[in-house]
Amino acid sequence: MEEGKRQRQVAGAIQEEMNDIFRRLNLSMIAGGMVSISSVKVTPDLLEARIYLSIFQVPDTKEVMKVIESRVWEIKKELADRVKHQFRRIPVLHFYLDDTLDYVFKMEEIFKQISAEKKPAIESDDANSAANDGDDTHQESN
Numbered sequence: 001m002e003e004g005k006r007q008r009q010v011a012g013a014i015q016e017e018m019n020d021i022f023r024r025l026n027l028s029m030i031a032g033g034m035v036s037i038s039s040v041k042v043t044p045d046l047l048e049a050r051i052y053l054s055i056f057q058v059p060d061t062k063e064v065m066k067v068i069e070s071r072v073w074e075i076k077k078e079l080a081d082r083v084k085h086q087f088r089r090i091p092v093l094h095f096y097l098d099d100t101l102d103y104v105f106k107m108e109e110i111f112k113q114i115s116a117e118k119k120p121a122i123e124s125d126d127a128n129s130a131a132n133d134g135d136d137t138h139q140e141s142n
Contacts, residue, residue, distance in 0.1 A: 007042045013083060014049050014091070015040040021078045030067055033058030038098040042091060049091040052098035061097060068095055 003011075018037050022028045028035055038054040053068070055061050068075075072093055080090045 004044065007044060007046070010046055010087065010091075011040040011042045011049070013086060014042070014051070014079070017079055017082050018051060018075075021075055021082075025071065025074065025078070027068060027071070030064050031058050031060065033064070035064060035068075038100070046087070047089060047091055048094060050094050050096055052096050054098045054101055056101065065095065065097060
């Protein structure tokens with residue numbers, strides 16, 4: 001189902017505020033890696049917000065998610081202080097790991113492997129066709 005206009009507005013406002021909250025609470029850099037909010041989805045009743053986190057160069061993503069989950073009350077309180085005049089009710093926050101970057105890196109590796117496997121086959125086909133071309137011209141002259 002397509003998101004409504006108000007859902008997109010609320011999600012955009014939450015994402016903007018959450019980026020600032022994460023910076024202020026020092027949650028954007030955890031365990032030597034970077035945490036950013038890739039997207040926010042809000043339910044049609046505007047009572048739940050799904051916040052997708054992109055975690056980069058962190059050895060243990062589960063530990064980072066635990067740190068964020070342990071501070072969810074503090075994050076929600078900060079969000080409520082900032083948007084209390086814009087929203088009737090502050091949505092319940094749910095954090096999810098956005099693994100699209102990992103997926104992209106895996107796909108790039110697969111494409112590199114495929115192209116590496118095709119290059120020797122293409123080179124051998126070119127060599128065979130060059131040898132055959134030479135044979136064809138030699139036979140025509142006879």
